[in-house]
Amino acid sequence: MVVEVENFFGVYMLYCTNPKFKGRIYIGFTVNPERRIGQHNAGRHRGGAKRTSGRGPWEMIFIVHGFPSDIAALRFEWAWQHPHSSRRLSHVARKTRRESSLQFHWRVVSYMLQVAPWNRMPLVARWLRQEYRLDFEPGLQPPLHIPVTFGSVRARKQKDQDEGVERPLEKCLLCQAEVQQPADRLSCFHPSCPMIAHLTCLAKQFLKSEPDQLLPVEGECPACHHSVLWGNLIRHKKGCYGDLEEVTSALSQEHWADELQM
Numbered sequence: 001m002v003v004e005v006e007n008f009f010g011v012y013m014l015y016c017t018n019p020k021f022k023g024r025i026y027i028g029f030t031v032n033p034e035r036r037i038g039q040h041n042a043g044r045h046r047g048g049a050k051r052t053s054g055r056g057p058w059e060m061i062f063i064v065h066g067f068p069s070d071i072a073a074l075r076f077e078w079a080w081q082h083p084h085s086s087r088r089l090s091h092v093a094r095k096t097r098r099e100s101s102l103q104f105h106w107r108v109v110s111y112m113l114q115v116a117p118w119n120r121m122p123l124v125a126r127w128l129r130q131e132y133r134l135d136f137e138p139g140l141q142p143p144l145h146i147p148v149t150f151g152s153v154r155a156r157k158q159k160d161q162d163e164g165v166e167r168p169l170e171k172c173l174l175c176q177a178e179v180q181q182p183a184d185r186l187s188c189f190h191p192s193c194p195m196i197a198h199l200t201c202l203a204k205q206f207l208k209s210e211p212d213q214l215l216p217v218e219g220e221c222p223a224c225h226h227s228v229l230w231g232n233l234i235r236h237k238k239g240c241y242g243d244l245e246e247v248t249s250a251l252s253q254e255h256w257a258d259e260l261q262m
């Protein structure tokens with residue numbers, strides 16, 4: 001099954017299967033994983049990176065997605081590529097001789113998912129090629145709201161929600177004002193729950209108990225009163241919720257995460 005996700009920003013790990021360079025790893029950023037792996041394997045004249053050109057074939061084996069913006073994803077990419085230059089990752093030990101490149105990069109990303117700002121983002125950790133799968137070390141499990149999942153993912157073009165279509169008037173359950181922008185609309189994923197709210201209104205509500213934070217992690221749905229993970233509301237909105245059994249989206253979430261002290 002291929003999952004389609006709107007507003008896709010991902011950071012992936014390529015694994016080299018060329019016998020001469022076998023096991024080399026490349027970390028990169030993409031808004032379209034299917035197109036990106038094709039470019040890497042076609043070489044640099046067709047948009048591939050210099051470091052991967054002529055050394056293929058490469059397989060895209062793992063990707064972290066769900067970043068609120070390209071900037072957030074690019075920062076993640078940089079830190080994953082340069083863990084020893086990132087002050088957030090100063091506790092991550094250097095690669096040992098016994099460690100393969102894959103094991104090392106896996107260890108680094110395991111630590112990354114545990115530290116701010118990434119440990120509060122509604123991310124998904126996805127193995128695209130299950131045969132390479134590694135497990136998190138005990139003590140390096142990602143936060144509960146970051147699911148680990150398997151299978152392909154595809155970027156979906158955003159529908160033109162406004163063109164010529166009369167949308168019904170919807171009111172925010174929290175502030176009672178109209179929800180005009182699809183990007184600012186959140187709904188609950190529990191069956192038959194009627195909750196519709198502004199993303200910002202719901203975020204504020206969820207953050208009442210954590211006033212120092214900018215990005216909510218969990219809260220109570222104001223309509224059905226189920227406890228819901230913020231990441232699942234976002235993934236539900238973006239289209240990859242069903243796949244994870246719990247998920248939503250958010251354009252306006254961009255500024256939430258960009259304002260995080262990254």
Ligand SMILES: [Zn+2]
Nearest residue numbers: 172175198201
């Ligand atoms: Zn509102």
Ligand SMILES: [Zn+2]
Nearest residue numbers: 188193221224
């Ligand atoms: Zn609800």
